[in-house]
Amino acid sequence: MTDKVHLAIALDRAGWHPAAWRDPSASPTELPSPAYWRRLLRTVDRSGLVLATIEDALSFTDRFESPGDPVVGRARGRLDAVLIASYVAPITQRIGLVPTVTTAHPEPFHVATGIQTLDFASRGRAGVRLVAGSSPAERANFGRRATGPTAIPASGRVEDAAELVAAFRETGEFAEVLRRLWDSWDDDAIVRDAAAGLFLDPDRVHPARFAGEYFSVEGASIVPRSPQGRPLVTVLAHQTVPFQLAAEHADVVFVTPHDEASATGILAELDQAIAERRRGRERLRVFADLVVLIEETPAAARAAAARLDDLSGTAFISDARIVVGTPLQVVDEIRALAAAGIDGVRLRPARQPRDVVAIADRVAPLLDSFGGLVRNDRTSLRGRLDLARPTASPTREKVTA
């Protein structure tokens, strides 16, 4: 029997390879144009992919890149991801829309209402990817926080840097505030009872009343409960502390195994975090990330990758496994991850739009032809992931560990 998986895609500027914008298929001056994003999202909308994430950061430079030393030759500048997702929401039909949001500066109240609005505009296809912490460049842009994470500690472990641990606590609070605001209206709060003179039953709206280490948010959302109730919460996680964040707060976690053995190891570590922290929630969906550069022959793919590496002057490295090959080779990698027990695979196209088109037109149909792609007719993002629509009450009966 074939293990079925979901396919997702991660969109970022011109693609994940630093020299992607120099590929002949790229349109690098159009990266901030609406047409560019409309074309990309429409390309994947009907391909059977379950969701698209959209990268974002609140700085000109990428995270942990030295702010005083912008690397020449990279694509720069981007648009706000929540607004890109909102823009494509009414002109797509199927694909889940999952913008990236950093949690150190934005107001959780604005993010909660923005994602609910995305849920209305997409008719139930909204999610969010939460990112912990802030870079020095982001902090300088806001001028609000003097301190924060500066780099990954030498050990590579989050728990060895107090500021990173604190950043993940803040993200946990952020997620908790989102959930409370999303649950603050009962589904039937709007009554339109002309006889009683009531548009809304005030007893069916509940204040968030959250007071934590980083935020306090008192009132209810300004947005009625959205089609999914709670839009999808996702995080990218590489190690214990982020795994714990995912276990406690996420619906979907993106992980970065480099082979089947590491996939098995990650799943085991996630299981432990889930056993410790996940209470009364549905099973966490685990998606593995793969960077993909796709051509019709292995030689053509290798040549294209070599050309991009040559242009950027250095071999492309990534936190995720890089697959350079044919659609069939990509599908084989996906099926191996599926066999290891992964729920889905998020493909990061090395080049946009070229590899996005290859994913939609070649990889997804091929995987489907092997019976390896999860398909269902549900229209909401939660529904497509087989997650129930939550009732509004559980967060108010918070389980204490």
Added chain:
Amino acid sequence: MSRRQIHLAAHFPGVNNTTVWNDTHSGSQIDFSSFEYFGRTAEKGLFDYVFLAEGLRLREHRGRIHGRDVVGRPNTLSILAALAAVTDHVGLVGTLNTTFNEPYELARELATLDWLSGGRAGWNAVTSSDAFHGANFRRGGFLDHSDRYTRAAEFAELAKKLWDSWSDGDVVADAETGEFLRPGAPARVRHSGSQFDVDAVFDVPRSPQGRPVIVQAGDSADGRDFGAAHAEVIFSLHTAFDAARTFYDDVKGRLAAGGRDEESLKILPAATFVIGDTAAEAQERSREIALQQVRPETALTYVEQVWGRDLSGYDPDGPLPEIEPETGAESDHGWANRHAAVRKRITALRELSEAENLSIREVVIRLTAQHTFVGTPAHIAAEIDRYVQGRATDGFTVVGHLTPHGLDEFADRVVPLLQERGSYREAYEEGATLRDLLGLPAVRPLDASIAAR
């Protein structure tokens, strides 16, 4: 000589009693289809822009969520970005607070909206600082009331620096050489003031309009100064002809000092309307709508808000309460001012009531449900044109009483008559930005205020 051109904004109906929800034609205030319909109606009527208010906290009445009026609205920026995808020409203006946002973030969101809409973004900059709204935000109600405009002005100034830090043509994207940006671009923005201290590199390339159009509504002296310095549209509440003309002269008179001309700022007061086939029919409809807008319980809620106490035993069709208002303990901070302000408001209500022998409900109708233009389409078109040709306004921000169909009749019946008068566009010009629609001058970037490249 050519006639002055009328500018119209379409205000999505809000969350107060003037939006009628218990009418059979009232639709959803939150489903996207309502916004899409409204945006398309505004385009059909060739409006300059769609205008959205902002929600920061649900209204409360006597410690409970206020459920008698429409409740629940979208996030302003997200809904405008979605509207950008289903409209082609109309401007998209959102109300966004300077107290509960940060300049870098809001500037990039507005620049994003300008990109996604092809140059149709606008920002109604408002100030708010009270603890009630602040309780939903990280910083709480930290801002002293008197600092509202200090922060707003510094916010707008910093946002402009960020927008101006990229120039057209900065994105070279030369695949051959690998040069993505012009050397030195974007300019680094260093700003140090009483409200913000940043050393920023903005990350959104210069958007089609350069900067979104800035709209402003405050009417205090500080508000008018902010308007003269930063605003390109003022959303005022002065709708009586003489008051409107006085306001127009005052505000436009302040522009010359800043080197601005009359056309660089448009004044678009809020206006409601009721259309009839005859004057009498319009008056009758206006009365019916007013009674829907001010139901008996709405009237009592209104006076309870003024009096600060339970008045549920009063007859809305009877006289105003004789009872004293509840203004808290005399020992509370600011009690004397608050008490005096409440007394002043009550005195004004009493004078209105006694002068015309009005009941509670009639007083509230007079204060919240007086329609600006009532009559036949020809009458309304002539009135609007009179205001604009007479330099009392540059047009109006039109508010209907129903979601989402509130502007249908206006677009179908009044707009063609404005066109016949030669005072209103016949079509959108292809590729026009919001700034173009409003007849505003192009942005002159603030090069001088930006650190050398």
